[in-house]
Amino acid sequence: MEIRLKKGKEKKIKNFYLWIFKDEIENFEELKNEPVQIIDVKSSNGEFLGKAFFNPKSHIIARILTRDDEKINANFFKKRIKEAIERRKRLKIKSNALRLIHAEADEIPGLIVDKFDNYLALQTRTAGIENFKHEIVTILTDILKVSGIYERSDMESRKEEGLETTSGELYGHVPRYVEIEENRLKFIVDLHHGQKTGFYLDQRDNRKKVSEMIKKGDRVLDLFCYSGAFSIYCAGAGATVIGVDSDRSATDLARENAKINKLSDKVTFLTADAFETIESMANSREKFNFIIIDPPAMTKTKKGAESVKWAFHKLILNALKMLETGGKIMVSSCAYHISLDILQEAIRFASNDAGKRLRVIDITFQPGDHPWILQMPETLYLKTIFLEVLK
Known part of the structure; x- marks a missing residue:
């Protein structure tokens, strides 16, 4: 059993792309009722390209496992x-x-x-x-x-x-x-029911980076705080923090995390909608020194990218209203379809509407234990921008 690619479609596989789609397969009609299996992938002229997982029910019909003719066991x-x-x-x-x-x-x-x-x-x-x-x-x-x-x-x-x-x-x-430890801080992880696999391990480096930017006495707003990891890092650096998340089980766990780190007096966790909360705070003219915007993936499709861009715009615009000169903001997206360009555009539009000039401090991606492949853009999903408000 083998997949024969249409003429020219072998080029991307030779260039280390790993996924094959239905419209790229010459003999899909012969294979469409076959079970999930490991299958040889060949070019239109019969050249062996690799072995792949094959699943005719999936949008991604085949996923390359190896470019060598070896046993998959x-x-x-x-x-x-x-x-x-x-x-x-x-x-x-x-x-x-x-x-x-x-x-x-x-x-x-x-x-x-x-x-x-x-x-x-x-x-x-x-x-x-x-x-x-x-x-x-x-x-x-x-x-x-x-x-x-x-x-x-x-x-x-x-x-x-x-x-x-x-x-x-x-x-x-x-x-x-x-209970886990991360950079000398402790966190309780819900392995059975927590978001993702229980904890946002991919934000480890960004949490440390934020804590290094915090000055003692800073006031921090942490939106979509989940179990409070960013909040705990900021409080540990000397800030007073408000964390906001709509999931009550997450904010309950966040309070426990503050407690085991002896930081309960530095952090307040609100179980509330982040969009509504930041708008209410901005209308009340509250002020912060650092605001963290780190929502879960708000779209899983390319079609949803435009509406998510404007959702980010709304969050960032309200955040900028509460930041004075020298104030900092972190904006992060874990959605593949929200590219760095889209994220930057949302920030630029919001800063223009707020009448505030921003300097980019840093741009980061996912850490080394969440690697990505240059030839597979889908493997790069986490984009984070750190900015400072200028005069």
């Missing part, structure tokens, strides 16, 4: 998993929580594995990797000697792969709450 995944873990060791991350495997960027399409102290959270996002889940759990337990593995394959995107959402213990016993 437990040993194949063991080698890839070991390589991914070794790359993380070289990063010297100051935390006992990090991402160990980041799907396509670690050459294991559809697999996410996060480590929280001595427990793992695992996601299988595609039908291809789902078929190897048992082998992967065995490999992970052999290599890492963890106490437990909890599955968080509860994302809606699995339905496009023909899979049901699922969560639960895959190995050992995994408590709902696990």
Whole structure:
């Protein structure tokens, strides 16, 4: 069984792109009723290009696993998993929580594995990797000697792969709450029901960067604060912080995180809509020294990008009304379809409407344990801009 690409469509695969779509396959009609499987990928003239996960039910019909003609079995995944873990060791991350495997960027399409102290959270996002889940759990337990593995394959995107959402213990016993450390701060993570796999590990470097910008006595507003990580970092640096999130379970956990870090007197968490709260605060002419805007992905499609740009504009405009000269703002988007250009445009329009000139302090992307591939723009999702208000 093989995929034959249409003439010219082999070029992107040779240039290290990893996904194949329905309209790029010459013989799709022959394959459309085939089951999920590993399949050879060939050019229109029969040249071998690689082996891929094949799923005719998915929008992404095939995901390249290797460009070599090799067996795809437990040993194949063991080698890839070991390589991914070794790359993380070289990063010297100051935390006992990090991402160990980041799907396509670690050459294991559809697999996410996060480590929280001595427990793992695992996601299988595609039908291809789902078929190897048992082998992967065995490999992970052999290599890492963890106490437990909890599955968080509860994302809606699995339905496009023909899979049901699922969560639960895959190995050992995994408590709902696990305490982690990050840059000498402590955080309680909800592994069973928390957002993503329980914690926004990809904002680790940005949290540290924000804390280094804080001056003692600063007043900080942290929008979409989730379990309070940015807020705790700012409070630890000497700021007084208001964190806002609409999820009551998240703000309850945020208060616990403030408590275990002995910072409860420095942080107030509000269970409220961030859009409504910032507008109300701006109308009341409140003032802050630093405002953090870090919403969850507000769109999963290209079609939604324009409306999300204006949602960012509204948030940023109200934020700028509350920042004086020298005030700083962090704007972050974890949505792939919100490009850096779109994010910058939203900020520029808002600053023009507010009549405030902004200097870019820094632009960052996702950290090293969440790598991205240059030839795969879809693997770059986190974009963050730090700015300062000028006279």
